[in-house]
Amino acid sequence: MNVIDVIVTKRxxxxxxDEQIDWVVDAYTRGSVADEQMAALAMAILLNGMDAGEIARWTQAMIDSGEVLELGDVGRPLVDKHSTGGVGDKITLPLAPLVAACGAAVPQLSGRGLGHTGGTLDKLEAIPGWRASLSTEEIAAQLADVGAVICATTPTLAPADRKLYALRDVTGTVESIPLIASSIMSKKIAEGTGGLVLDVKFGSGAFMKTPERARELGETMVAIGAAHGLATTALLTDMSVPLGRAVGNALEVEESVEVLRGGGPADIVELTVALAREMLALAGIEDVDPAQVLASGKAHAVWERMIAAQGGDPGAPMPVAGHVEELVADRSGVLTRMDAYAVGVAAWRLGAGRARKEDAVQAAAGVRLLVDIGDEVEAGQPLLELHTDTPDAVAGARAALDGGVVVSDGPAVRPALLSETIRA
Structure with a gap:
C-alpha cells in the first residue's frame, strides 16, 4: 500500500x-505516514467528502487503533451523551447524575475546552480535590456503585483520533463533517456504551453555524451508530444565545447544583430533561419521569456521591474571582441580542478558556448573565458581570461583547431551544 495512491484516490x-482506509489510519498512528501526507488526505476528504460506507470504515479503523473499554456488567444499562459544544453548556453536570438517579449508568468520558467553548473537565476541576483521570477499573466500579462517572478519556481509547484531531486543528480541515463525525463516534463506540444521545448545536456559539450543517452532522453520526450497532439519537439545539445564566468553570458548577436541587434556569432544565428522556428511552427505562426526579432533588444526592467518589468535596465553597465588573445598558429598552459567541469569547479572554491545549484556565473567571432576551431594562442597569483574577483582561472582554449585547426598542423573543430529533 502506498500513501500517495491513497491521497490521489480521494483527490x-x-x-x-476498506483496505486503503485500514492501512492509512494504522500507518499514520504508527508514524509510517507523515503529518504532511495525512494533512493532504484530510484536505482531500474535506473537499471531496466520503460516502456512508467510507465514513463507517474510517470510524472502525480509528476504533481499532486502540482498545475498547471493557466495563463489564455494572448492573444497569449503559447510556451516554455527547454535545458538540457551546457557550454555557454545562448540561453534562446535571444530566449524568439525573439519568443515574433514574436507573441507568452513564460513562461520560469528557474533554477540556479550547477557544470560546468550555470543557466539562475544566468546570469540574474547579471543585476542590476532584480528579479527572480514572483507570478502567475505577470507572467500572464507580458506575456499579454510583451509576455515573464524568472523567477524562483513557489514553488507549482511539489514539488515531487524538493524533488526527491535533493535525486537523492546524491544517484548516476541522470543518470536514466525515472527520468530525468519525472523531466523535470512534471515541463513543470505543467507550463501550449501549446507547448514545447526541446534542448537536447550531448558531453563533456553536461549531455548526446553521441548522442545515447541524442536521448533516447529526444524520452522519446517527448513521455511523447504526452501522456499528450502537443505538443513537441526535437532538438539534439552538446555540445562538448562551445556555443558562453562567459562563465559566466555577460559575457553571454552581448553576448546575442549583438545577440538581430543583431550581436553576428554565433552559438548562428543559434541555437536561429532554436529553434524559432520550437516554432513558435508549436504555429501555420507560416508567420514570426525569422531570419529577430532577425536581425531587434525588439527582443531587447522586451528584454528591459522584463528586466524592472522584476525590472532590461537594460541600466546599467554589472559587470566587478577585475582580468583578458590570456591563450596563447604554439606554432603556428591551434586550434584543445576547450573542453566544460574543459571550463565549469574553469569558475566554477573562481566563475561563484557553487558546492552546497546554494553557491553564482560571476556575473563577467567566460571565454571569443578569437579564434575558426580551427583558425590559433601564439605562444604567447591569446586564452582565465580568469575573476574573486578571483585571487587565476586562478591556478585551468588553471589546468582545461590543455589538453582541444589544438593547433596542424590541420586541424580542428568545429562539426555541429544541429544533428537531434524528433517529436511525
Missing amino acids: DRARLS
Missing part, C-alpha cells in the same frame, strides 16, 4: 477502499 473524487 480525484474516487472512493477509498
Whole structure:
C-alpha cells in the first residue's frame, strides 16, 4: 500500500477502499505516514467528502487503533451523551447524575475546552480535590456503585483520533463533517456504551453555524451508530444565545447544583430533561419521569456521591474571582441580542478558556448573565458581570461583547431551544 495512491484516490473524487482506509489510519498512528501526507488526505476528504460506507470504515479503523473499554456488567444499562459544544453548556453536570438517579449508568468520558467553548473537565476541576483521570477499573466500579462517572478519556481509547484531531486543528480541515463525525463516534463506540444521545448545536456559539450543517452532522453520526450497532439519537439545539445564566468553570458548577436541587434556569432544565428522556428511552427505562426526579432533588444526592467518589468535596465553597465588573445598558429598552459567541469569547479572554491545549484556565473567571432576551431594562442597569483574577483582561472582554449585547426598542423573543430529533 502506498500513501500517495491513497491521497490521489480521494483527490480525484474516487472512493477509498476498506483496505486503503485500514492501512492509512494504522500507518499514520504508527508514524509510517507523515503529518504532511495525512494533512493532504484530510484536505482531500474535506473537499471531496466520503460516502456512508467510507465514513463507517474510517470510524472502525480509528476504533481499532486502540482498545475498547471493557466495563463489564455494572448492573444497569449503559447510556451516554455527547454535545458538540457551546457557550454555557454545562448540561453534562446535571444530566449524568439525573439519568443515574433514574436507573441507568452513564460513562461520560469528557474533554477540556479550547477557544470560546468550555470543557466539562475544566468546570469540574474547579471543585476542590476532584480528579479527572480514572483507570478502567475505577470507572467500572464507580458506575456499579454510583451509576455515573464524568472523567477524562483513557489514553488507549482511539489514539488515531487524538493524533488526527491535533493535525486537523492546524491544517484548516476541522470543518470536514466525515472527520468530525468519525472523531466523535470512534471515541463513543470505543467507550463501550449501549446507547448514545447526541446534542448537536447550531448558531453563533456553536461549531455548526446553521441548522442545515447541524442536521448533516447529526444524520452522519446517527448513521455511523447504526452501522456499528450502537443505538443513537441526535437532538438539534439552538446555540445562538448562551445556555443558562453562567459562563465559566466555577460559575457553571454552581448553576448546575442549583438545577440538581430543583431550581436553576428554565433552559438548562428543559434541555437536561429532554436529553434524559432520550437516554432513558435508549436504555429501555420507560416508567420514570426525569422531570419529577430532577425536581425531587434525588439527582443531587447522586451528584454528591459522584463528586466524592472522584476525590472532590461537594460541600466546599467554589472559587470566587478577585475582580468583578458590570456591563450596563447604554439606554432603556428591551434586550434584543445576547450573542453566544460574543459571550463565549469574553469569558475566554477573562481566563475561563484557553487558546492552546497546554494553557491553564482560571476556575473563577467567566460571565454571569443578569437579564434575558426580551427583558425590559433601564439605562444604567447591569446586564452582565465580568469575573476574573486578571483585571487587565476586562478591556478585551468588553471589546468582545461590543455589538453582541444589544438593547433596542424590541420586541424580542428568545429562539426555541429544541429544533428537531434524528433517529436511525
